[in-house]
Amino acid sequence: MFRHTFLRYAVLALLAAAALLRALTAGYFGLEILAEILILAILVLALDMVAGFGGMVSLCHGALMGLGAYAYGVLCVHAGLAPLPALAGAIALTGAVAWAIGAICARAHGIFFIMATLAFGQMAYSWVFETPLLGGDDGLGGIPRPDLSLLGIDLSDSRSFVLFCLAATALAYGAAVLVLRSGLGRSLGGVMHNEQRMRALGLTVWRVKADVFGLSGMLAGLAGALAAMQVMYISPGLLAWTTSGEALVVVILGGLGTLVGPLVGAAAFVTLKHGLSGVTSHWHLVVGLILIAVVMSRANGLFGWLEARWGARLDRRLADATREDTPREATNDA
Amino acid sequence: EDPVRVGLLLPFSGVYAALGNDIEAGFDLGLETFAPDSGFEVIREDTEVKPPVALAKTRKLILQDKVDVIAGVVSSGVLGAVRDAVHGAGVPLIVANAGNDDATGSACSPWITRMSFSNGQVNRPMGQWLHDQGITRVFTLAPDYAGGRQMIGGFVEGFTAAGGEIAGQEFTPFQKTQDFGPYLAKAKASGAQAVYVFYAGSEAISFVKQYDSFGMKAELPLYGSGFLTSPLYVNAEGPAAAGVVTALHYVPTIDTEENRAFVTAFEARTGRLPSEYAVQGYDSARALVEAAATGARGRAGLGEALRQVQFTGPRGQTSIDPATNNIVQPIYVYETVQGDDGMTQKILAELPARPDAANGCEMAPVAN
Amino acid sequence: MLETRDLTKSFGAMQVTRGVSLRLERGERRVILGPNGAGKTTLFNLLAGELAPDSGAVLLAGEDITALPVARRARRGLSRSYQKNTLFDGLSVEENLGLAAAVHCGQGMRLWGDSLARPEVREIVAEVAEMVQLVPHLHARVSEVSYGVRRQLEVGVALATRPSVLLMDEPTSGVGPEMARGFHRLLADLPRSLTLLIIEHDMDLAFDVADTITVLNYGEVVFDGLPEAARGSRLLQEIYMGDWSDA
C-alpha cells in the first residue's frame, strides 16, 4: 500500500517542475537525456511496483521493456499498424507476457524469484537475438513516432517528444499509485509481509502476484515502446539482463518501495552517467563508488534518506496543524 | 579557415574498448602524419557498444556539435542504429570497423563510406585459396550472430564455388560459450579435412587455446578469418596459435615501404604492434585528410570527396567502390608462427583486391 | 460441519497422523489435548490444507474438500489461528484485521479504491477489535505491541474472515493469567453458530469451554468424549495431565 506524504508530494512537484522547465529550455542533447530519464522513470516505476510493494524483485523488466519495444516496432514496421494502435498492442502484449511470467514464478521467493525472472528474460533475449524477422543482432530500424498532427503536435521534434514522454510518465505514475492503493495493492502488501497467512485468509496468492506483475509489465511495455520511438531503432541489447540490473540499481538507489524515490534515482543516475562519461571512459568506476557510498549511508536510497531525515517531522508538523478536522490515521508506508 | 569538425564515435568502455582504443590510436596517428598542421577538430564520444547510446551520441554530434563528418563505429549493431540518422541528416560517416555486409549492400548510403572491410570480403577469397591447397571437406564454426553468419557465409560461398564441400556447420551462442570442447568433438567426428572458423576477441583466445589443448591441429588443421589470430590477441594465445592459417586485410608483417613506416610510427607511439583495427583508424584519418585536401568542405562536399579517395597505404592499394562505397583492398593469407619475441605472422599469399557484389545497393549521388 | 475420515500423514518414516476420524457438529466446541509432538498442529495443517494427507478425506459441511488448496478452504468458511504468531508484522493492528476482512468481503482483487476503506470491511474490523479487546492497540504496528497483544491479534485475524469453522492452535500460550481470562470470556461470547476446534494446554480453559474432548497420542485418537469422562480418564492422566486434576 502506498501513501502520499507531504514530502512525497513536495518532491514530486519539484521533479515535475524541473522536468517541465528542462523540456522547455534544454538544448538538443539535454532533451535527449531528459527523454532517457523519463523512459527509465517509467521502467523503474514498474519495477518498484513489484519489487518495492510486493517483494518480487524482478530481473526481467529490461526484457519486458525490450519486448514492448519490439512489439511496437514489429507492429509498426512489419504489420503496418499505425503507431497509436501499435502502442496499445505493445502494452497489452507485454502485460500478457508479464502476467504469465508472474503466474509461473509466483511460487518462488527471494533470490529464486530473481533467478526465475532472469531465466525468462534471458529466454526472451536469446529468442529476439536469434530471430531473423526481428533483425537479430543488427536490430530493427525505421520505427515511426506517433502522428499527433491532429492535435497540432509534431513528435519528430525533440521538444514535443519529450513533453509526450513527460505526459506518459505522469500517467504511468498515476496508474501505479491507483493500483497500489486499490484492494489489489492492499492484498499485495499483505502477501509481501506474510504470504502464508494471506493464503489462509482465503486469498489466491498467485493471482494477486500475477495481476500486479502483469500491470507492472504493461508499464514496462509502455517504456519500451517509448524507447523504440525515441531511438527509432531497436536492438536486442535492450532485453539484456544488464538493463534489468541497471533498473534495479536505480530503484534501490532512489529508494525501494517509495515510488517517488525511483524517479529521483532515474534522474540522478542518468544525469550522473552522462556527466561522467563525457569526462572519463572509466565512469563505471565513479558510478560504482557513488553507489557504494549511498548504500553504506544505510538509508533506503536517496529518497529514503530524505524521508528518514525530514519525512516524519514534516508530517507531524502538518498533522499538528490539521489535527482538528481530520481523524488520526496510522501512518506507515508500503 | 575553420577547422573540419570530426566526430569520433568509438567504444571506449564495454567489451570492445580494446578495439576502440586501437582505432583511436591509429586515427590520431593518421591525422598527425597526413595533416601535421592540423585543420581538424576531433570530438570523441563513447558508444559503450550500446546502440541506443551510440545513436544519442550521434544525434548530439550532428545536431549540437554540428560536425562535418563522423568516423568510427566498431559494432554492426551500432552501425545499424546510426545508419538512418547519418543518412537522413546528410552527414558523411567513415566506418572504421563494423563489417556488416548490408551496410554496403541493401542498406547502403552515399553518406556512408567504409574504410575497414566487409564480412564477406575478408572470407570469400579464402574459400578458393583453401580449395587450391587441396582441401575439399571443411567443418565451420562461428558465433551465432549476424556477423558470424556473414563471415562464414562469405567463406562457404567461395569454397563451394571452388568445388569444396561443407562437412558440417555449427554456430555457438554468442559470447556465452565458455567451453568449445563439445563443438570440437563434433568437428572431429564430422570427417572433415580442416576446420574453418570465425571468432574474435575473448572467444578467439579461448577457442584457439582449447583447440590446441585437444591436440587437433595436427590431424585437423585450423583455418579461419584473420581476426582469430589478430595481433591484438595473438600473444594471449601464445604457442597455441602456431600453425593456424587465416586471412585478413592487414597484418603488421606486410613487407612494403608504407607499412614499415606505419608500424614503426605506431610502435613508437603505443609500444605495441598495430592491429588491423589500428590500420583502419589510420586509413580512415588518411581518407579524411585526402578528401579535405581536394578543397572539399562541408558535409556534402566531404561526402562526395570521400568516395573518390584512393591511395596506397600500409595494406596496399586501397580504393572505394563507387557502386557500394565499400573499400576495395587485397586480402592476405598468413600463418601464425613463433617469432623471436612472441608470435608473428608469415604471409603465405596476397589475394588480389576485388570489389564485393552490390548486394542490392543502389547508390544515389550525394545530394544536398 | 467438519469431518475427517481416516486421515494419515507421515514425515519420512515417522507417522504423525494415524487414521484420525473426527466429526464436529455445527456449533460444537471441541478441545484437542495431547502431549507435545502428538500431532495436533499437524492435524490442523491437514484440515486447513497446508499439508496434504497421505490418505483419508476432509469434509466441510458435507462436501469433500481434501483436494482444495488453502485459500479455497478459507473462502468456504474454514479459518485458523497459528500456534506461532503468523501476522503482518510491518502493518498496524487495524490493517491486519482489515486485510482479513477485505479478503472475506471479496475486496482482495479489486483494482479500484482502497479495500480497507470499504464500510463493510470497517464494520468487521471494528466488531472484531471489540471482541478480542484490541481497540486500544488498533493504530500500533504489530512489531510494537507485546506478545500477549499479538496472541489476541492472531485470533482476531482468524475471526475477521467471519468463519463458520474456526481452528485455534493454543490461543493462550504465552499470555498472562489476565489475558487468559480474556480469552476465556471471548470464547464464551463467540456466537454459538460457530464451530470451534481448539488445541489447548491450559486445562482450566479447556474443560471450561469444551463440549467434547479429543485426545491425540502419537498421532492416534486415544480418547473422544465428554469433559467429565476425560477428567476421570486414567489414560489421560498418565500420558498428558499428570496430577493436574489434583492440584
Added chain:
Amino acid sequence: MTTDPGFWLLQTLNALQLSMLLFLLSIGLTVIFGLMHFVNLAHGALYAAGAYVAASVSAVAGFWAGLVLAPLAVAVIGVLLYGGLIRRMRRSGPMAQVLVTFGLIFVALDLTRLIWGDIALASAMPPLLEGRLSVLGIDYPLYRLFVIGLGLVVFAALAFVLGRTQIGAMIRAGVDNDAMAACLGINVERLFFIVFCLGCALAGLAGAVAAPLLSVSPDMGLQILIPTLIVIVIGGLGSLQGAIAGSLVYGFVQTFGAVLAPGLASVLIYGLLAAILVIRPTGLFPAKG
C-alpha cells in the same frame, strides 16, 4: 549423430570439466551467499581478479606459483572487502547488498582495465599438464582432467568440513540465527570473516584454474556471473550438494545441448532453470530448514 562411444565419452568428460569449473566458482558463492545470506554479486569480479593475478604471476614464476598465490591474493581482497564493506552490510538486507556488490562490479571492472588494460592476457598451461592422457581409448587433455580432479577434491574436503565437523555445525548455526548462536558462545563475527575469506579464496582458485582455459579479459567476471547464479539456484542455496548438483546439471545440459540441439543451446539452460524453479521453487537441494 555418431554412434562412436568414444565421442560420447569425450562429451561426458567435457561436461564434467565444465561442471567442475563452475563448481569451483559456485561453491565459493554458495558458501557466502547461502550460508551468510549475503548476496555477493561481485563474486565474478573476484574470480576475474584471481585469473588476472594467476596470469601475472605465472608469467614470471610459473603456473603453480600462480595457482597458489591467486587464491591467497583474492583472500586478501576478501579481508579488505570484509573489513571495509561487508561487515557493515551483513544486517542490511539483500537489496542493499545487491546494490553494494553491483557497485563493486563496476569498480572492479574499471580497476582491472586500469591495471591490466583492455587487451586480454596470456596464461600458459603448466608443462606438466600440457599433454593428453588416453582415457578408455580417447585422448583427453591432461589439464581438463586436472580441473575435474581438483573440483572433486575441493568438493570432498568441503563436504567433510561442513557436514562432519563442529566448525561446519557452528557455521550453519550462525547462519540460521546469529544472535542465538552468539548466546551459545560462538564468535559469529569471526566465523563469518573466515567463511567470507574462504569463499573469496575459492573464487580466486577458480580464476586461476580457468585462466589457461579461457581468455583473461576484463569482462570475464561479468560473463561468468549469470552461469554461476544459475548453478547455485538450480542446486538450492547454501548446500554443498546443491552446488555440485547444479554444476553437473549446468555442465551436462550445456554440453549435450550443444551436441544434440545446437539451435536451442542458448535457451536450453534458461528453460531448464525456469522449469526447475516452477516445480521446486527452492532448487533441487535446498539447505535444511
Added chain:
Amino acid sequence: MLELEQLCAGYGETQVLHGLSVQAAPGRVLALLGRNGAGKSTTLKTVMGLLPVRAGQVRFRGAPMPRQPHDIARAGIAYVPETRDIFPSLSVRENLELTARRFRGDWTLERVLTLFPRLGERLDNGGTQLSGGEQQMLAMARALLMNPRLLILDEPTEGLAPIIVQQLHDSLQALKRAGLSMLIVEQNFGFATALADDVAVVGRGQVVWTGSAAAIRADTGVQHQWLGV
C-alpha cells in the same frame, strides 16, 4: 551473582526499561514476574548483550558484564529465549552437540536425554521439524549442556503439556538442589512461585516489588495489581 543497577534499554526509539534494578543471588532461583509487555524479556535480552545498555549497569559475579553475547555465554550464562530459536539447518543431535562439545562439565548428552527422553527419539530430525513443546525441551537441553553458572529461562512452560510441565518442574528443582543459579521469567504463577526463592515483579520497565516467593503467594494485593492473577 547477577546485579542489574538502574538499567535502561529498549528498541530503536522506544525505551522499555526505565532504571530497572534487581539482584540474583548465587545458588538461588529468581523469578521475574509481570504482565505481558512489562519488559521481562527485554531485561533478559539486555543481560545477554542482545540489546545495548543505554544507562545503568549489569554486573556478573562482581565484575562488569562483557558486551558481546559470545563472551557473556563463555562467562557462564546460558539463555533460553521465549522464541526457543532452534537452528533449522541442524539436526536435533547437532543442535545439542553444538554446546555439548564446547562446554564440558556435569551435564552430558546422556544426562539431558534422560531428562527429556522425547528428544532421544528425535535425534536425527531437523531442528524445526519438532513440535512446539519438543523445541522447548531442545532449547533447555542445549542450554544445560553449556554447564552454566547461571541459567536464564524465558517462559519455559509455554506450550508444554501439563505432564511435561510437571517433569520440568521436577528437573528444575533438581538443578536448583544441585546449586545452579537461575533467573526465570514465567507467566505460570503457580509454577514460578513453587520453583523460585525470590521474586521480582516488573511493571512498566521497573521493578515494583521484590520479596520471597512465599511472600508473594500470600500477597494477593500485589498479585492482583501487578500480575492480574
